[in-house]
Amino acid sequence: MNQRYMSDAKRLSISVIGASGYSGAELVRLLLRHPAVELDTLYAFSQAGKIFSDLYPSVPCDKEFLRYEGETGSDIYFLALPHGEALNLVPALTDAGKLVIDLSGDFRLKNPDEHERFYKQIKPADAWMTYALPELGRDEIINSKAVSNPGCYATSIILGLAPLFLDENSPAKVRSVSCTAVSGISGAGRTSKTELSFSEMSENMRAYKVGQHQHTPEIMQALGTSASNPSFDFTFAPMIGPFTRGIYSVLTVAFDGNFRDCSPSELYSSFYDGAPFVRVRSSMTEVRHVAMTNYCDIHIAHRSDNGPLVIISAIDNLLKGAAGQAVQNMNIMLGFDETLGLLL
Amino acid sequence: MNQRYMSDAKRLSISVIGASGYSGAELVRLLLRHPAVELDTLYAFSQAGKIFSDLYPSVPCDKEFLRYEGETGSDIYFLALPHGEALNLVPALTDAGKLVIDLSGDFRLKNPDEHERFYKQIKPADAWMTYALPELGRDEIINSKAVSNPGCYATSIILGLAPLFLDENSPAKVRSVSCTAVSGISGAGRTSKTELSFSEMSENMRAYKVGQHQHTPEIMQALGTSASNPSFDFTFAPMIGPFTRGIYSVLTVAFDGNFRDCSPSELYSSFYDGAPFVRVRSSMTEVRHVAMTNYCDIHIAHRSDNGPLVIISAIDNLLKGAAGQAVQNMNIMLGFDETLGLLL
Amino acid sequence: MNQRYMSDAKRLSISVIGASGYSGAELVRLLLRHPAVELDTLYAFSQAGKIFSDLYPSVPCDKEFLRYEGETGSDIYFLALPHGEALNLVPALTDAGKLVIDLSGDFRLKNPDEHERFYKQIKPADAWMTYALPELGRDEIINSKAVSNPGCYATSIILGLAPLFLDENSPAKVRSVSCTAVSGISGAGRTSKTELSFSEMSENMRAYKVGQHQHTPEIMQALGTSASNPSFDFTFAPMIGPFTRGIYSVLTVAFDGNFRDCSPSELYSSFYDGAPFVRVRSSMTEVRHVAMTNYCDIHIAHRSDNGPLVIISAIDNLLKGAAGQAVQNMNIMLGFDETLGLLL
């Protein structure tokens, strides 16, 4: 593999804008131990002036959070900001020739109407970047200088469905997908809401935004259709459960036609051949199997000849669902091995 | 209401066989505070000789667990035993004219082939009793002297679906139901399995028995069809999550025809009119809303004119899913108010 | 027992001021099921206008929270307000001849200097009411029309130590008490602080206010000494742990003199003879044994002839540590059985 940007003379420098939230902090943790880049500057807004390891003492990093004011001194910029904020910052960074990896939803959707409908924000028609889900398109990522990192639910769900939609060997047309996905509470970010307090969420579970979650259109887009004009019935019930990290998606897929002469496990294994972070497993998948890793574990939990498939897909929402995948994308963009700094 | 069995002279006496497990212990707790019956004898096998409150110190009850050897001295018998054991004990109790409420799966299924397929046990063709889900058939329960208490998942799922199948005003035929349901870990009983230890299940979640859970045939039977010859596609993915009590079911229902001119909320509210323990709620349902109660909360989480409905149904697995419903059934059988001893 | 206030004609009516927090909500739950009083009006400030069961759906109560504006129409007033607020409301209520039970710290301390030091608030010298820890002084409570309900940590710690200080048969003088107590997170109230979010507190534990907690002076006062001029070395390390309800106190007590000829268990059992809610247990105490109950469980975990005793004391912080004890006090003030409405 051509390590296009690596040199002995100087490691590439990195800044993280929005480094004080959970995804940003995971980025810091991963980048500090990455063998081929150099973490430079941490930007944050409400936490500006504080020291990283005072907020996250388990990570030994004594950098101070600075307020971002348009600096372009690093080679690579990760943005881990609330939705809507990257829209204003990315253009200047790409104009300055920086590599940009944005973890927000701002640049994921090609269709601005869907963006408006699901994010309640208006954005320019050209405000989209390469949708960087490596397992679906390394080539496009390797040729990009600015990419949009997928959403956490979206990563889990798209990877769990992609072979059925995108592999030409898939024998049957999908008629409907019913998706329930339980996220750990860190998915809501580092917040102070009463309804996310320990006393409210311990021994609890609840759905929210059923049928309205903003990851819906990016899932449809990645599967080759759209939320506006879907090629199949898609229902999505997101939930939070009493754990911190992880997303556990159960995907019930009904078909026109059937899988009688096809092994879905073989279809999936073949589709993800060469994808180091997707594991098609013959035994049941659990959140704990992927927590603190960049893996997406997929298990075909049930099949019948004529009836639906039930597929289970699990990730760590902060790693494969955010910071881990962002570093994976950086590795690909820089020509490194995709797994560099991401195993163990 | 005719309180057929109540008298000032003497409260009816109750024995619980299998009183040392979680469901049995909940029965003890409920029956101790019940204003119209008298808890008499507690039977248990592995725990025989121990004192109830040594196992469950939060419940002040110093009765000793006895080994059951065929006694018939109480008026009412609750059985909360592992599947297969009640089959041998119930006939003698009903022959002796006792009121019997069995919490196991032994007598739920009318079809012995389905019983064998899902429970891996053979049972006689006549080994079934009134399926005592009060909201679907109080009349049958009130006229029964021996009833079979529904399973925990089954209670949550049947109540979440019943109006669509059993209400003649339901405007559309169900084509498929995709069900995911997360149970608290107490559903596995008071056990000592490594995979249910705190260290394995904290921050974890996993599915199991997808497509094969033994509550499947009783769900189909209660909805007027069967697992052997189903009238609609039914997939069921049971899961356990990191909480102790509760079942949170998400039911995605697709139709032939549509709900365009019908409000599902009104259909549900009307169907459960007069059911004190089913609450059709306009706001989101959470496990915490029903934990430690006998309620089943139902929320229509999503509807579209032509597409599927998403229905959420939550119960406490040990109460409405087991001991609470058993006491509710006892109240009905005895002609008491259905809620006696079960509120607050 | 003389049930001084009970009558067939009319149950006494109750208002709760501050009914939307966790302690207030527990009061509502307990009072709704209490057989001898009638819950009348719920007052709250930030939640005024909302319905109780919308905030706490597990409790079926459709009363609306009203803003308190000096009403005196009920017979009994419970106040469950943030510290400092009851100081202004109680005088008018007692002047109007109402029974008052205040759950805040406002009226606990006789010494206004200690109040100022630990609460950072100034209060009048006469702003104290009967310290209503029933096990230490039923007679004083029964003769009071306004009482101050103890703090949660204080209840657990005082009950765990009282026999050593207040029983004349205690054979040795206490030289030092080292106390660590872990509280469930509900002790912080219904709040929206980042550091109490599920994501921060799951799998976590931390101490706070070591040596400075405001329950320190009320503990010393109840044991017959004072924080200003203590008769023994007292260190108190409060902590929060990843559970919602409960306080688990470990009390290490060193003596001048010894316990060689005295059984601490007998001393404790004798001291709490006749106290229905204190259980001196010979086996280990756990949080789960007292959660959702009004019990205080005490276990002598270690003794040696010459060395320290280690005593463990556990309560539910919202019941025996707040609302349960408040109802227990109400029962005593009204001449009811102390346990009325509080068992099971």
Add this chain to the structure above:
Amino acid sequence: MNQRYMSDAKRLSISVIGASGYSGAELVRLLLRHPAVELDTLYAFSQAGKIFSDLYPSVPCDKEFLRYEGETGSDIYFLALPHGEALNLVPALTDAGKLVIDLSGDFRLKNPDEHERFYKQIKPADAWMTYALPELGRDEIINSKAVSNPGCYATSIILGLAPLFLDENSPAKVRSVSCTAVSGISGAGRTSKTELSFSEMSENMRAYKVGQHQHTPEIMQALGTSASNPSFDFTFAPMIGPFTRGIYSVLTVAFDGNFRDCSPSELYSSFYDGAPFVRVRSSMTEVRHVAMTNYCDIHIAHRSDNGPLVIISAIDNLLKGAAGQAVQNMNIMLGFDETLGLLL
């Protein structure tokens, strides 16, 4: 630093005996990513024949567990076995000239009577090895070929107390230490006990072995005294709380004499100068700050001029309390940087 054993030609090879338990699995995880050694063979007994990553899917390692039958083919042996088993295996390994790091309690105590009293096992008088707590004696470790890795509670407690006992600048003699320490449930190992199930331990907490825990004598030995003839009053109340990883120790220390002219923080900081894994922190320590790290965080939570100190010490029980410290010891024995493979 002289990297005595490192060479380009060949990395040193490692076997782990007892690799299927939690500490063993952590060793595997750490050694797989260690840059200077090579993980060779995994031995286990009940799990022999299984694949490592089938038990621990988050760690990508497809080695099979073998049954240990006296092999001596590796350069270094870690033993992570139940107490009593290493006693039989270590002599042959040391005779064969292997480096040995034993994680059990078998070789920690110099006094066989104390071993018998606390472990209920008899051992030979010479069955002890260098007590390898690096912060107290790197020199001894560097010169050892076989060491005994400290216990988890012991590590937390000894590090929290050592400056007061072992630093000649400590101004006062310790009169008593009252220690409470809450361990995560993984401390009990990978087991199947009912009382450690999720349903029993969620929302729960309990003490155990108060005054009798087997880490007591190694704590006293490391502090320069003994459990048999202690120089100060020591009480130790171990507890488990509802979290998986971590130990949170609260140490209340009383003195003859005082700390009036001495800053305990300075004493501690000076004592641990040069210890990369001990952090003396001025802000409060939490379990989350050290979980998944090899740090021991220490905070002086309270001091008064004449009264006791309250010191808080937190570690991850499986890392600094077991596998992490074992790798730290290996690094020292091999002349590597102490932190190699242990940061981030």
